[in-house]
Amino acid sequence: MKWHKKTNWVLGGVLLVLIVLFVAKQYYTVNQVAKHPIHEKFFLKNQLVKSDSVNFSVTNVKTKTVGNERRVIVTMRLQQFKPSHYGNMKGNRNITHAMWLNVPYGFSNMSTPMQHTDGRQFSKREVASQQEKTAVFNFTTRAGDYKLRNAPARLSILIPDNDKFTSFTKYSMLLS
Incomplete structure (x- = not known):
C-alpha cells in the first residue's frame, strides 16, 4: 500500500x-513577437510608392455619405511586377486582398473588387498583368463610425516583404 x-x-x-x-x-x-514584423510607411496623394512587387500612387480620393453609409472611392495607378502574396496567400496578385480602409475605433473594411474607371470589374488576367493600370477601389463603412473618429481615417496596404510572411510593410495614406 x-x-x-x-x-x-x-x-x-x-x-x-x-x-x-x-x-x-x-x-x-x-x-x-518578431522584433519588427510590420513597418509602417506613410505616403501622400500622387506620391509614387515603390516596392519589389508593385509600384503605385493614389491619384484621387472621394468620400460621400449615402444614408448610414460612408463611401470612400480611391483611384490608383499601379504596376505589379510579380505576385506579392497579398492577403497571406502565396502567389496572389490581387492587391485588393491587401488594402483596407482604417477608421479609428470603427470598422475596418476591405475594398470591393478592383474596377476600371468606367465601373467594369477587372478580370483575373487583367489583375495579374504587369502592365501599368488605373484602378478604382470602393470602401464602405458606417457613417456614424466615420463621423465620430478621433483621428484621420487611412487607406492601408499591407505588402509582405517575403514569402515566409515574417515581415510586412504597411503603406498608409491619411484621409481627411
Whole structure:
C-alpha cells in the first residue's frame, strides 16, 4: 500500500511538472513577437510608392455619405511586377486582398473588387498583368463610425516583404 501511494504522488508530480512546462511553452510561443514584423510607411496623394512587387500612387480620393453609409472611392495607378502574396496567400496578385480602409475605433473594411474607371470589374488576367493600370477601389463603412473618429481615417496596404510572411510593410495614406 505504501509503494502505491508513493507511486501515485511521484506520477502526479511528474504530470504536474509536464503540464506546467507545456503551458509555459505555449505561453512563450503565443506571445513571441518578431522584433519588427510590420513597418509602417506613410505616403501622400500622387506620391509614387515603390516596392519589389508593385509600384503605385493614389491619384484621387472621394468620400460621400449615402444614408448610414460612408463611401470612400480611391483611384490608383499601379504596376505589379510579380505576385506579392497579398492577403497571406502565396502567389496572389490581387492587391485588393491587401488594402483596407482604417477608421479609428470603427470598422475596418476591405475594398470591393478592383474596377476600371468606367465601373467594369477587372478580370483575373487583367489583375495579374504587369502592365501599368488605373484602378478604382470602393470602401464602405458606417457613417456614424466615420463621423465620430478621433483621428484621420487611412487607406492601408499591407505588402509582405517575403514569402515566409515574417515581415510586412504597411503603406498608409491619411484621409481627411
